[in-house]
Amino acid sequence: MGIMEIIGIAGSVSLLAGWRLYLCIFATGLAMRLDVLPLPEHLASLSVLGNPWVLAIAAFGALAEFFADKVMWLDSAWDTLHTLIRPVGGALLALAIVDPSDPATQVVAFLLGGGASFLAHGGKASARAVVNASPEPVSNVVASSAEDVATVGLLWLAYEYPLAAGGIALILLVLALSMLWLARKIVRRVFFRTPEVGR
Structure with a gap:
């Protein structure tokens, strides 16, 4: 596996x-x-993820997140709590993917993995905060379910087609930045509306 494939997988994950x-x-x-x-x-260092204890804890966390994500106020609280957890987890996953014999690469992977994960979390949390403000519950459930399906599908694509993983990472990066930009625009429109002159 070449360096570009490894970087693509680390970035996507x-x-x-x-x-x-x-x-x-x-x-x-x-x-x-x-x-x-x-x-x-x-990538043998990732084999720890197949440990029954790790699988059980991850399954419990995924199930809790699945249900928390469908309830508006609980989703916002969950995202706030995970502002630190997700970036650290993303950094550790990226660290496990790169060559353990090269400390410089490991440091870069840890920092970039954490940064990428934080950016994606910020985009998700911002977009979901806007969706959560909607009074009807359907949009929240649809958005959450779309994230579940997209995560599994894109994760499978990244591992199955390592050459495409870099493209997947770029698409995710653009999507995260777009969500942050859109959320910022909506928040500015709602909370910082300038009063119309003459009214």
């Missing part, structure tokens, strides 16, 4: 961890446990 950390850990660990995802020797 880190960005996806910013959305759904526990689901990323559980899906990756389960795929390895069932030999659906045979990891190359280089």
Whole structure:
């Protein structure tokens, strides 16, 4: 596996961890446990995700997040709580993907993985804060379910097609930045509306 493929996988997984950390850990660990995802020797450090204890904790976290994400006020509280957890998890996942024999690469992967995960989390939390402000519950459930499906699908694509993983990471990065930009625009329009002259 080449350096570009490794960087692509690390970037994709880190960005996806910013959305759904526990689901990323559980899906990756389960795929390895069932030999659906045979990891190359280089990525052997990820095999810890297939440990039954790690799988059980990740499954519990993914299930809790699945339900918390569907309730408006609980989703916002959950996202606030995970502002630190998701970036650290994304950084550690990126760290596990890169070559353990090169400390410089590990430091870069840890920092970039954490940054990517934080950016994705910020985009998700901002977009969901706007959706959560909607009085009807349907948009929240639809947005949350779309994130669940997208996370599993994109995670599978990143591992199955390592060459495409870099493209997936770029798409996720653009999506996260777009969500932040859109949320900022909506917040400014709602909270900082300038009064109309002559009224």
